[in-house]
Amino acid sequence: MIEVPNISVPLRDLERAGDEMAAVRKAAQKRLHVAPDAIASLEIRRRSIDARRGRPITVVYTVRCFMRGGTNSERALLSSIGRRGRGPKVEVVEPDGNPVPLVSGAPLSDGERPVVVGAGCAGLFCAWALARQGLCPVLVERGDDAARRTALIDRFDRTGELDCESNIQFGLGGAGTFSDGKLTTGTRSPYHRAILEALVAGGASPRILFEAKPHVGSDVLPRVVTHIAREVERLGGEVRHRCRLTGLRVEGSGLGRRVTGVELAWREGRPAPSPDAPVGAPGPERAETLAASCVVLACGHSARDVFELLRDLDVAMERKTFSMGARIEHLQADVDRCQYGPAAGSPLLGAAPYKLVSHVRGAAPAYSFCMCPGGYVVAAASEAHGVVTNGMSLAARDGANANSGILVNVNPGDLPGDDVLAGVALQRRCEQTAYAAGGGAFRAPAQLVGDFLAGTPSSGPGHVAPTYPRGVTWGSLDGLLPETVLGAMRAGIPAMAGKLRCFADPEAVLTGVETRSSSPVRVVRDKGYESVSVAGLFPVGEGAGYAGGIMSAAADGVGCAMAVAGRIRNA
Structure with missing residues (x-):
């Protein structure tokens, strides 16, 4: 061809x-x-x-x-x-081949099964790739399957009753399931096409195979990730929901340390309670230890207890740059006019996206992140007494508002002390401060852009109605984020308006805080995806500090699976 x-x-x-x-x-x-x-x-x-x-x-x-x-x-x-x-x-050109082979017949190994911790983008696709190679992985996920998880999120949006184990951050598909499913990436990988084809096989639109800025939609993703999980099971793997990592078995000392198993707490065969049942209604957890010489750690950036576990085990970690800020909402019609002029509204164009960055002398750069055309701001908390925002769109992207994170980098040198988890502590502190400013019940603090730039608290909305589902409390974002972040946002918004005229609309809405766009730590690994301090431990994905979106995380997981398969074949 x-x-x-x-x-x-x-x-x-x-x-x-x-x-x-x-x-x-x-x-x-x-x-x-x-x-x-x-x-x-x-x-x-x-x-x-x-x-x-x-x-x-x-x-x-x-x-x-x-x-x-x-x-x-x-x-x-x-x-x-x-x-x-x-x-x-x-x-x-030749027709595409699949770089993730599907092995027929008996599994490659009759010994220990690799364990994958976390069923977000990295973990789910790692398990998928391992299963295709006949390795029968065990995939453990602390949250629920997609249907139960969706019901719990809907209940949280209605009532404010948060399940800290199954929410927008935790559950099958990870945080990406409820953030529009944007598949754009600045990385290159031989696995991208195979990942896209797997998403299409699960029910995503075939257009993601060729659109320059593809997305799946948070109304479609639950059935897509369910299909992939079932494919893992069909190929001999096991998927466990409500199964939480509580410990790692590590033997040896010094440079000779190696992982020998995982300690889990889970509810085997638990019934699926009504979505209206009280949080925590499922039966008691039971402890179990699985022997494993290959453990893939794909826990995501919100699994803070896992970071603490790794720190206590002296697994090599380091601080890394992460980002903080708020969600900004405009009318999608205004964004369309700014981007497409008289052609705005054409069905061939759809809802217009944007990608902006500001460089203002004397201020840190600010940038847009996870822009959701025709989307909604979501309540993304996973801990009690902490407000977290994110954004999502449905497949049609037909909501009245556009939203995006407006973020600023926080560098390791900006953090006090020498605790590797100092960034986690800062995230948590900002989330809890936002919860208090919102007045509790996971209401979020909000401010009009014009008032934010002027340093004046807001008392109510203008023509842009906020979409955060738990409701907002009007006031000021001052004091909710580090001053360097707030200062960069104040400098960046007018600068970004030079590229997108409506961006500094005085009645656009800022809703805070956005703290979970990236991991504040990196679990140090070598070129073979393996921890430099514990043999057999393979940290992958966003939580481990090696990805920045669905496609890069999924590709990282598949690459890790290929490395693990090579290890097992050569054992």
């Missing part, structure tokens, strides 16, 4: 055609200078929107063309383009 990049189709041509694929096919034929019937079939490999100011909006495609006549026709076409001396940059 022939791959052709950078086929630009004006938006107006797509709208006139009424059939996107037909319009792209016509553009590809024109680009290749071939007859209408020369292309047997066409596959879109990438789709992006070019909405740079001063130009008509175009949609840019990379396509793969299967030429009628097969390989001989492709070679002839390439030869013809070469003779012309000028023409499209094209190349012959």
Whole structure:
């Protein structure tokens, strides 16, 4: 097949055609200078929107063309383009192979099964990749399956009754399940395509295979992660919900330390209680120890008790840069107009995203993060008496507001003392202060952007209605975050408005605090994904400090699975 990049189709041509694929096919034929019937079939490999100011909006495609006549026709076409001396940059490519092999027949090992702790993006895809290779992993997750977890989150939003073990942070799919499912990443990995195909097999839109800024939607993700978990089980793995890591068995001393097992507390075969049953209604936990010489630690950035466990075991960790700030909400219609001008509202464009960063002399950089077009601010707490915000969108992205984190980095040198978990302590302190400022019951403190910039408390909303589900308490964000963070936000918002005019809208809403965008620690590992201080322990994903989103975390988990499989094969 022939791959052709950078086929630009004006938006107006797509709208006139009424059939996107037909319009792209016509553009590809024109680009290749071939007859209408020369292309047997066409596959879109990438789709992006070019909405740079001063130009008509175009949609840019990379396509793969299967030429009628097969390989001989492709070679002839390439030869013809070469003779012309000028023409499209094209190349012959082979069909994609899956870099995560599916092993048929008996498992590769009849011995100990690898244990994966945490069923977020990294852990779930690590278990999936291990299962595909016949290694029958045991995947343990402290939270619930997707259906029960969704019911508990809905109840928390209604009543403020928080289950500290099953919430937006904990449960099948991890925090990413309820943050829109954005799949953009700045990393490269040979596993990205296989991960996307697994998501599509679970029910995600096939468009994620080619959209430049793909997303799944938090209304679709629960069934997608459920499908992947069932695939792990179908391939011989085991998935345990409400199963919490309480300890690691470690033998040896010094450089010879190695993991030999995990200590768990879980509720085997517990019935699924009504979502309206009191928190903690399930039966008592029971303790169990599983022998394991390969333990993948994919606990996520909110599993603070796991960080404490690792610190107490002298597992090598280090402070790392993390971010703090608040959620900012605008009317999505305003963002659309700023980004797309007269074309705003076109169904071919959808709700407009943005990605902004500010560099103001005398202030730390501020940047937008996890931008959710047509989305909602969510209550993402996992601890009592602490307010945490995040954002999500449904698949349709049709909410009235756009929201994004506006964040500022906190560097290791900004933290006091020498405790490796000083960043966790700062996060918790800000969350508890926000809880008090909100007045309890997980209400969140909120302030209008204009008042925030002026240093004046707010008394109520303007034309942007906040979407945080537990309700907001109007006032000031001052005192809720470090002064360096607040100062950078105040400098950054007007600077960002230079790129997106509506960003400094005085009636846009800031809701605080956002503290869980990244992990404040890194569990130190080597190039083979293994802890430098405990053999057989494999820290992966965002919580371990090696990823920054769904795709990078999932790819980190798959890469780790391949390393573990190699270890077991060669044992």
